[in-house]
Amino acid sequence: MSALDVIISLQDVTKVFNNQVGQAPRTVLEQISLEVHRGETFGLLGPNGAGKTTLQKILLGLVRPTSGTAMVLGTRAGESDARARLGYLPENPYFYTHLTGREFVEFCGSLFGQGGPELRNRVDRLLARVGMTHARDLQLRKYSKGMLQRVGVAQALVNDPELVFLDEPMSGLDPVGRRELREIILELKSEGKTIFFNSHILSDVEALCERVGILSRGKLVSYGSVRDLTRQGSLEDAFVAAVQAEASA
Amino acid sequence: MVSVHPPGGTRRSRWVPELAIVSALMMLQAALVGHVHVVVRGPHAPLSLGLELAWRHVPTGFQNLLADTLWLRVLQHVGGQLGRDEPLNVTGVKQALDLAIDLDPAFHAPVEYGAWIIADGHDPAGALDFLAHARRQHPDDWLLPYHQAFIEFLYRKRYDDAARLFSLAASMPGAPPRVMNMVAGMYTKGKLKDKAIETWWGIHQANRGPLRAIAARNLRVLGVAVPD
Amino acid sequence: MRAVVAVAINTWREVVRDRVLLLLLVFAGVVVGSSGLMATLTFSEERKIVLDVALASMEGLGVLLALFVGGQLLVKEIDRRTLYVVLSKPVSRLSLVWGKFLGLVMVQSFLVAAMTGVLGGVMVFTGGVRFSVLGVSCMLVLQLVLLAALSVLGSAFTSPLVTSALTAILYVVGHNLETLRMLARKMVPVARLSVEALCRVLPDLSVFEVKNAWVNGVPLAVDGMVVAGGYAMAYAAMCVCLAGWLLERREW
Numbered sequence: 231m232s233a234l235d236v237i238i239s240l241q242d243v244t245k246v247f248n249n250q251v252g253q254a255p256r257t258v259l260e261q262i263s264l265e266v267h268r269g270e271t272f273g274l275l276g277p278n279g280a281g282k283t284t285l286q287k288i289l290l291g292l293v294r295p296t297s298g299t300a301m302v303l304g305t306r307a308g309e310s311d312a313r314a315r316l317g318y319l320p321e322n323p324y325f326y327t328h329l330t331g332r333e334f335v336e337f338c339g340s341l342f343g344q345g346g347p348e349l350r351n352r353v354d355r356l357l358a359r360v361g362m363t364h365a366r367d368l369q370l371r372k373y374s375k376g377m378l379q380r381v382g383v384a385q386a387l388v389n390d391p392e393l394v395f396l397d398e399p400m401s402g403l404d405p406v407g408r409r410e411l412r413e414i415i416l417e418l419k420s421e422g423k424t425i426f427f428n429s430h431i432l433s434d435v436e437a438l439c440e441r442v443g444i445l446s447r448g449k450l451v452s453y454g455s456v457r458d459l460t461r462q463g464s465l466e467d468a469f470v471a472a473v474q475a476e477a478s479a
Numbered sequence: 480m481v482s483v484h485p486p487g488g489t490r491r492s493r494w495v496p497e498l499a500i501v502s503a504l505m506m507l508q509a510a511l512v513g514h515v516h517v518v519v520r521g522p523h524a525p526l527s528l529g530l531e532l533a534w535r536h537v538p539t540g541f542q543n544l545l546a547d548t549l550w551l552r553v554l555q556h557v558g559g560q561l562g563r564d565e566p567l568n569v570t571g572v573k574q575a576l577d578l579a580i581d582l583d584p585a586f587h588a589p590v591e592y593g594a595w596i597i598a599d600g601h602d603p604a605g606a607l608d609f610l611a612h613a614r615r616q617h618p619d620d621w622l623l624p625y626h627q628a629f630i631e632f633l634y635r636k637r638y639d640d641a642a643r644l645f646s647l648a649a650s651m652p653g654a655p656p657r658v659m660n661m662v663a664g665m666y667t668k669g670k671l672k673d674k675a676i677e678t679w680w681g682i683h684q685a686n687r688g689p690l691r692a693i694a695a696r697n698l699r700v701l702g703v704a705v706p707d
Numbered sequence: 708m709r710a711v712v713a714v715a716i717n718t719w720r721e722v723v724r725d726r727v728l729l730l731l732l733v734f735a736g737v738v739v740g741s742s743g744l745m746a747t748l749t750f751s752e753e754r755k756i757v758l759d760v761a762l763a764s765m766e767g768l769g770v771l772l773a774l775f776v777g778g779q780l781l782v783k784e785i786d787r788r789t790l791y792v793v794l795s796k797p798v799s800r801l802s803l804v805w806g807k808f809l810g811l812v813m814v815q816s817f818l819v820a821a822m823t824g825v826l827g828g829v830m831v832f833t834g835g836v837r838f839s840v841l842g843v844s845c846m847l848v849l850q851l852v853l854l855a856a857l858s859v860l861g862s863a864f865t866s867p868l869v870t871s872a873l874t875a876i877l878y879v880v881g882h883n884l885e886t887l888r889m890l891a892r893k894m895v896p897v898a899r900l901s902v903e904a905l906c907r908v909l910p911d912l913s914v915f916e917v918k919n920a921w922v923n924g925v926p927l928a929v930d931g932m933v934v935a936g937g938y939a940m941a942y943a944a945m946c947v948c949l950a951g952w953l954l955e956r957r958e959w
Contacts, residue, residue: 550756586752
């Protein structure tokens, strides 16, 4: 695998939060090293509070690592060049409730320098792709959770990104919604996009990802291909074993 | 379809700033027309200032409006008494008018009418003091000593003080020549015949037309022969 | 620049769709109502009082908007996590702050312009229009721009309540710097120097106060307005850049 194929590279990334006066510093991530390759779907697993969202935020530049290096798309994580080529769906997205679905995705597109009829057509196509044409002129405050997730996917794709970050995309969705979102992710895979996928729903990760990393209490306790991890049992067995091993260490 | 409420901000919090804005506006309106004052204190209470006294020391760009509010309160307070045919109680009126012209020195109405309101309320000394305050702000306005002179004349019958003030007004820029007539008239009223004659004679010599004729007539009344 | 414009337009939409423009109706009611009321409340200088009420209302509503809306602009983004969506795109934090600020300025400017229009209409029926009222409105907008910048700066590092309180205090203090300087002259040297230094740093809002004199017939000084305009722009730019710098140092 050449260096050009490494889309995400983390080397000994540690993150310590010091922002509570009178309280001890909190180590959220400890010496995380991993790579994600172009075109693959990488799943980051872990129980609640393991540090998955923080790791994604470091890759997006929302948070700076205390030590270590984080590279995305060949540049330091958070650089404008990198952010111009990636898409992001946050966990439990709360978007601008005063905007309609269409206005919101257009706004996101304008942040990439897009505009005019070209953007409008692109947005209409994206909303059709995620099945939101019927509600595109409704204000987001009237959307259901599933509808917000779909619009969130649309805004994450508005710039036709090379790399897509999805933070717990299935959370709160009903089975039909989860099936439809899974199909969208498979479509993105078939287009050659790299997907970085946070989740604690193992069945989704097992179905969609080629490689996974398992975080527990800020440490990367397991990392490799799904095939290797499931050689001795299910992904759930591997997950529980890795987390329990870390807990007893 | 269920609306999703975002963390850290619910529908209710959107109403808080709106309620604050509407409440502030309503309070402003109430203060402007003195409703709060009337409701709390009743229509027969004297005019009294509380927090308003602090306005003098806190210029915020609303001085004009505050001065207007005070003037309207004075009018409503005095007008209400007149409307109910009550004896005029001007307690607090001078204080309100003093504050109004401190806040807005260019506000003419309180100066033009305020002194007369105070004098009508049997406080000519207060009226004179109020006009003295206005004169310190507008030292070149001939109307102010002119009004003071009338108050001395009509309310206190102090004709020599009235003559002095009319004379001062007459010497200021913009004062019309007829003001000297009042000087002479005050000397006459005060039984200062020599001074009256001297003043009328000066008016007679300095003017032509109606003023000269008036001066001639008054001189003849005082026993002075005046050629036609 | 494109990101700034996009955020500004989004902020405009956000504020307008929050029914802030109802304030315009409130203003129109106040001015039209007071102009009708003055005939029964006073017997002289009705027009002066109507102008005082209108201009004070314009300033009051504009200040309230800066206090309550400005103080929430950034905090809402953070609390609702819409910040993540914006900053994950090629938008700098400084651009975000500028966009928020300019969006608020757009709303304030529109409101003042509309209220000036209403006032102009009332002036037609109460003795004729004085077109120099546009100068008074411009000075009001400049003052509101400065207050908006202070609000945005506060919202970059503290809660909306504290931001509103601080901005309100700065609004009052900003109109009273001359009084502060006068008090400083009576202090011991160390205190005097500190207060005088503070007076140079705090925004001097008295330079924008022209409405009282204008109502009393004093003509507007164009050169003074130009200087005030430059001062407002420079001070506001300083506040917004400082807000951007503070936001750079925050993490979520």
